[in-house]
Amino acid sequence: MKTFCGSIVILLLLLACKERPQSETLKQSVLSDSTTVEIIAPTDSKTKPKFKSLSGLADSTFVRLADFSDDFAYDMRYATKNNFLKEKVYDCAECYTRVKTVKALLKANKAFMKLGYRIKFFDCYRPNSVQYKMWAIVPNPQYVANPKKGSIHNKGGAVDITLETLEGKELDMGTDFDFFGKRAYHDNLDLPESILENRKVLKETMEEYGFWSIRTEWWHYNLSTASNDKVANFKWECE
Ligand SMILES: [Zn+2]
Incomplete structure (x- = not known):
């Protein structure tokens, strides 16, 4: 008993x-x-609060996304050699971006989570100096934006992403990140229905929260209000 x-x-x-x-x-x-x-x-x-607060921060400030949520997944490819450059161009894997981009990403991810998915990042803000490093390896505007002009990644308004389930299984988008070819195009409809559906969920939700896509890369999203922002060279600390 x-x-x-x-x-x-x-x-x-x-x-x-x-x-x-x-x-x-x-x-x-x-x-x-x-x-x-x-x-x-x-x-x-x-106990310290788990996350930092966005209140009071200017929209243009660069912040670390993981300081505001742990609902995202990361596979920061340019901090490894597993990318089309075959070179590691970041000293450490971090996803930094501007406050206004973080705000939009938090909202979009909430919407994805209601569907059983979450955003997984391949790249976020990219300092202009890293753009120069990439250009030195592949000086071809078809694959790398010319650092003199810069890309929206250098402005803190672009992200390269896919979706994974809340259990961590990546959705099939038809190609790997940075596959340069017709199979990665949004207007290539010659793909299995399930892949088109996965891309549609990603694109429609991102558009709903202020991002626009580019025709040739299913993974790339630009915050619509970022086009006129300045190219930046802010660098984050690596531990
Ligand atoms: Zn991109």
Whole structure:
């Protein structure tokens, strides 16, 4: 009977703890003839807020997206050699962009999450100096924007993205990121219905939240209000 009661106590306590914030720690100890569950819960007032606030920040400020949400996924390809340049051009994998782009991305991602998906990033803001590095490797305007003029990535208004399920399975968009060819075009309808549907969900939702696409890259989205912004060379810190 004692063991049975102990089990009920554990069950009730575990259920109660499940509802508690993640910041609280749970410590359990089971003794031979009785059962105790000890809960160590730091007071909430002492815990730091999980995310930074966007309020009061100018729309043009550069910020780190992960400081405002952990609902996004990342595969920052230019911080690896797994990209069309076959070179690592970022010192570390970070997704920085302007506040106004972050605001639009947070809204778009909420809409995607209602459908069971989330945004996964391949690239975000790209400092102009990195654009020069890319141009030095591939000096061809068909693949890399000329750094003298800069791209909307250099203005903090473009992102390269795909969708993945909330369980982390990437949706099939027909090609890998940075596949330069007809198969990556939005107007190439010669693709399986499921791929066209995945691209449609991505495009329609991004457009709803202020982004526009380019015809030849299914992964690239520009914030519509970013075209007249200045090319930037802000650089983030790497730890
Ligand atoms: Zn892009």
